[in-house]
Amino acid sequence: MHSKRPLILVTNDDGMFAPGIRRLVAIASEMGEVIVVAPNSPQSAKGHAITMEDPIRLHKVDAFKGIEAYECSGTPVDCVKLAKNVLLKNRKIDLCVSGINHGSNSSISILYSGTISAAMEAAIEGINSIGFSLDDYSMDADFDPATPWVRSIMQYVLINGIEYSKLLNVNIPHSKNSPIKGTLVCRQSEGRWEEEFMEGLDPRGQKFYWLTGKFVTNDAGPGTDIYALRDGYISIVPSLHDLTSHQAIPGLKSMELLNPHA
Amino acid sequence: MHSKRPLILVTNDDGMFAPGIRRLVAIASEMGEVIVVAPNSPQSAKGHAITMEDPIRLHKVDAFKGIEAYECSGTPVDCVKLAKNVLLKNRKIDLCVSGINHGSNSSISILYSGTISAAMEAAIEGINSIGFSLDDYSMDADFDPATPWVRSIMQYVLINGIEYSKLLNVNIPHSKNSPIKGTLVCRQSEGRWEEEFMEGLDPRGQKFYWLTGKFVTNDAGPGTDIYALRDGYISIVPSLHDLTSHQAIPGLKSMELLNPHA
Numbered sequence: 001m002h003s004k005r006p007l008i009l010v011t012n013d014d015g016m017f018a019p020g021i022r023r024l025v026a027i028a029s030e031m032g033e034v035i036v037v038a039p040n041s042p043q044s045a046k047g048h049a050i051t052m053e054d055p056i057r058l059h060k061v062d063a064f065k066g067i068e069a070y071e072c073s074g075t076p077v078d079c080v081k082l083a084k085n086v087l088l089k090n091r092k093i094d095l096c097v098s099g100i101n102h103g104s105n106s107s108i109s110i111l112y113s114g115t116i117s118a119a120m121e122a123a124i125e126g127i128n129s130i131g132f133s134l135d136d137y138s139m140d141a142d143f144d145p146a147t148p149w150v151r152s153i154m155q156y157v158l159i160n161g162i163e164y165s166k167l168l169n170v171n172i173p174h175s176k177n178s179p180i181k182g183t184l185v186c187r188q189s190e191g192r193w194e195e196e197f198m199e200g201l202d203p204r205g206q207k208f209y210w211l212t213g214k215f216v217t218n219d220a221g222p223g224t225d226i227y228a229l230r231d232g233y234i235s236i237v238p239s240l241h242d243l244t245s246h247q248a249i250p251g252l253k254s255m256e257l258l259n260p261h262a
Numbered sequence: 263m264h265s266k267r268p269l270i271l272v273t274n275d276d277g278m279f280a281p282g283i284r285r286l287v288a289i290a291s292e293m294g295e296v297i298v299v300a301p302n303s304p305q306s307a308k309g310h311a312i313t314m315e316d317p318i319r320l321h322k323v324d325a326f327k328g329i330e331a332y333e334c335s336g337t338p339v340d341c342v343k344l345a346k347n348v349l350l351k352n353r354k355i356d357l358c359v360s361g362i363n364h365g366s367n368s369s370i371s372i373l374y375s376g377t378i379s380a381a382m383e384a385a386i387e388g389i390n391s392i393g394f395s396l397d398d399y400s401m402d403a404d405f406d407p408a409t410p411w412v413r414s415i416m417q418y419v420l421i422n423g424i425e426y427s428k429l430l431n432v433n434i435p436h437s438k439n440s441p442i443k444g445t446l447v448c449r450q451s452e453g454r455w456e457e458e459f460m461e462g463l464d465p466r467g468q469k470f471y472w473l474t475g476k477f478v479t480n481d482a483g484p485g486t487d488i489y490a491l492r493d494g495y496i497s498i499v500p501s502l503h504d505l506t507s508h509q510a511i512p513g514l515k516s517m518e519l520l521n522p523h524a
């Protein structure tokens with residue numbers, strides 16, 4: 001007999017034993033049938049990478065009591081592709097949730113994040129998806145204050161869907177010193193990572209560069225995700241995989257007159 | 263004395279010896295001072311991945327007569343970060359061009375493509391950028407018909423910039439049987455890759471999955487990049503790194519009433 005409970009796919013970029021995904025699985029299993037597919041190695045900052053040059057492995061693991069779970073040797077996006085096409089054989093997935101990431105994925109981090117890219121892959125497939133991140137990089141991060149909010153947001157999307165978007169990028173403030181004030185529906189703040197590469201010499205005297213850097217933004221006013229987080233609110237940014245700048249099209253129409261053979 | 267010629271950064275995802283980048287370097291060097299930073303291994307479909315867990319290497323190579331060129335052990339996005347921050351020490355880059363990719367990056371492929379992600383990284387840094395792709399996967403692809411068009415598009419952007427965008431995703435049709443008709447400024451077609459994983463057993467009897475699939479779209483009408491390419495035109499999609507669905511925000515405002523503690 002077919003279950004009426006919603007089918008929820010859970011993934012992340014930190015792997016099966018990160019406390020963030022364990023919390024997300026616990027919440028999801030209260031409200032539906034859950035399948036978990038997560039990378040078997042750290043896949044932070046893998047963006048929308050997929051594995052084309054190599055085979056991918058899936059290993060069924062007993063990570064969560066009574067819940068089907070698989071470790072995948074690929075990227076977060078590979079996890080979603082394999083879940084949908086191989087494991088679920090294109091059964092309808094009602095919701096995909098990714099995270100809870102240890103560390104914020106607000107502003108431009110949406111593009112680098114494996115967590116959000118996994119959710120976006122589900123969105124491309126027409127599945128309502130939510131990427132959750134907690135603004136605390138620690139593996140000891142306290143997910144308790146976030147938990148009821150994550151539950152509410154998932155329930156909202158299961159009931160209402162997401163019009164004009166399939167993906168919510170949800171960032172939860174570090175709530176060590178003050179309680180979460182609520183949620184704000186925002187736009188992605190314009191910002192960037194200002195890089196400073198650590199330079200050094202390896203044991204064989206060869207030069208290396210190691211990525212470091214800090215996030216910088218001049219766009220942290222009301223209405224942005226950065227503003228919400230700094231003010232103690234959960235930021236919710238409805239996001240798209242259509243990257244077209246529709247506003248730019250009219251001004252570029254003169255390019256259609258280019259004729260290098262004239 | 264400071265040179266008045268524009269500074270052009272050239273990169274790709276196929277490495278320094280792909281015919282596509284060699285053609286792009288030749289065109290760029292006609293119009294400006296050129297620096298080339300490209301991956302030392304195939305980096306197709308790496309999306310916006312960056313290398314955080316490992317050091318990155320740069321090797322100066324003598325790949326192009328009289329042109330500074332470096333192989334990088336990282337991803338296409340890493341190449342742009344190292345070029346800007348380490349090699350050019352934040353000198354103003356007037357244009358970043360990535361490609362010419364062997365194979366189309368139209369529609370949703372913009373998200374998976376290392377070629378376009380490299381250009382988008384430059385766009386995030388405020389640099390006008392163009393990702394070029396030829397709709398021909400062959401390493402023997404003929405870049406001659408594309409060449410004058412690539413030159414014109416680069417000159418246009420150097421002179422006019424790109425209002426409301428910093429990134430053009432340019433796809434060039436396979437022109438074996440008919441000449442390129444012109445350029446069309448388009449939006450990104452809605453489409454997706456329909457996956458069918460090849461399944462097999464490795465030499466040790468362990469199961470593997472290998473990504474394959476075909477591109478599918480129901481959105482190939484006038485105004486889309488797919489339409490332009492199929493009709494023999496070069497598609498030019500002005501693109502953004504702001505993924506917000508601004509249209510979705512009003513309808514989601516009711517989420518701000520969520521209160522799990524009520």
